[in-house]
Amino acid sequence: MMKNKKNYYKKKQQPPGTLVYTGDQSDDSQELHLITYNKDKIVHKKIKTIDEFINEENLGIKWLDVIGLANVHSIEEIGQKLKIHRLILEDILNTRQRAKLEDYDDSLFLVIKKLSLLEGIEIDAKQISIIIKENMVITFQEYDEDAFKLIKKRLEEGAHVRALGADDLTYAIVDSIVDGYFDVMEILSEEIDKTENELMDDPKKEILNRIYSLKRQIVFFRNTVWPVRDIANTLSRGEIKLIDQKTSYYFRDVYDHSIQVIELIETYRDTISGMMDIYLSSISSKTNEVMKILTIFSAIFIPLTFLAGVYGMNFIYFPELKWRYGYLGFWIVSILITAAMIKYLKSKKWL
Known part of the structure; x- marks a missing residue:
């Protein structure tokens, strides 16, 4: 040519x-x-x-x-x-x-x-x-x-x-x-x-x-x-x-x-x-699907990140730090928040 x-x-x-x-x-x-x-x-x-x-x-x-x-x-x-x-x-x-x-x-x-x-x-x-x-x-x-x-x-x-x-x-x-x-x-x-x-x-x-x-x-x-x-x-x-x-x-x-x-x-x-x-x-749909999943994960972890941030501070007087069931309580609250978030997302048909 x-x-x-x-x-x-x-x-x-x-x-x-x-x-x-x-x-x-x-x-x-x-x-x-x-x-x-x-x-x-x-x-x-x-x-x-x-x-x-x-x-x-x-x-x-x-x-x-x-x-x-x-x-x-x-x-x-x-x-x-x-x-x-x-x-x-x-x-x-x-x-x-x-x-x-x-x-x-x-x-x-x-x-x-x-x-x-x-x-x-x-x-x-x-x-x-x-x-x-x-x-x-x-x-x-x-x-x-x-x-x-x-x-x-x-x-x-x-x-x-x-x-x-x-x-x-x-x-x-x-x-x-x-x-x-x-x-x-x-x-x-x-x-x-x-x-x-x-x-x-x-x-x-x-x-x-x-x-x-x-x-x-x-x-x-x-x-x-x-x-x-x-x-x-x-x-x-x-x-x-x-x-x-x-x-x-x-x-x-x-x-x-x-x-x-x-x-x-x-x-x-x-x-x-x-x-x-x-x-x-199709490519746009795939991209949107990926963004949707990332957004869902972000939405679920925002309150958990908040809790982790609060209890990660270096203040001396934290009542829950000396509580016997403080660690267990943290995980129970985290699981309940996660379950509530998932239920809410499903109710909106976002998940």
Whole structure:
């Protein structure tokens, strides 16, 4: 994370269009995957240069999947040969980019975050950049995490899927990423329920740390998903020329899913806030209980302390000091006072 921030600072005071990689990929390795298909045929292969992609026969739809962003020179070359706007390339290399949608003259640029859970409940966000051109889709991602494995499998197995256009492929990519949000939400939901049950049983300090961690992840989740709702809403209106009217209807489904995720996030955020209140109330209740016990002991021992103080004075003339039953009398009086105090406290339901 610190390395990512350090790279991001390189962009400061740079003119627009300056290509600076802000991610944390340790080497400049890169893979290019070419997929071209129509209803009857599909070609899927790994290529070495962008020229191979350009020279490959377009069967109907061409998809270039670029894995690895650290090689800025290679990204710049891809941009030049595929006529990608330099501002788009700048956003692709900025892996801290917020999810967004930009409509250019001959292309549509989309940034979206693919979410997964690391060990525990830490959410990991990987940026997916998508460029849609006429009969062409170009995707960029930092690491090969099988983000499009299911989509590629559907293309290879289903002729009816291959009959669809570049906008449909874009929909499939966005839909699969948004569906992945539900998987993350399900795991977070289980963790929230588990934490809530433990909180009710025994509100320990470790529970508070977990609540804070859940709160941070929910806030991060919300900030990631919120702009996706606006993206899906824009794509569902049918106002973008590269998105067919029929495809825009499907984006309404993505919009509905994003709304559902946001509503769940808001619900869980309220739940976590309630858990925080319960924890603080439990701690306050325990503190009050301790103070109550200490106060009761103090109330009982105040008259006993008074008696002990009186008979502990160094005056010569103390009639009871020479009384044969003085010591016994002191304890009888002390016990009676203690019993009276306990009875009084019980009558007030303080004990």
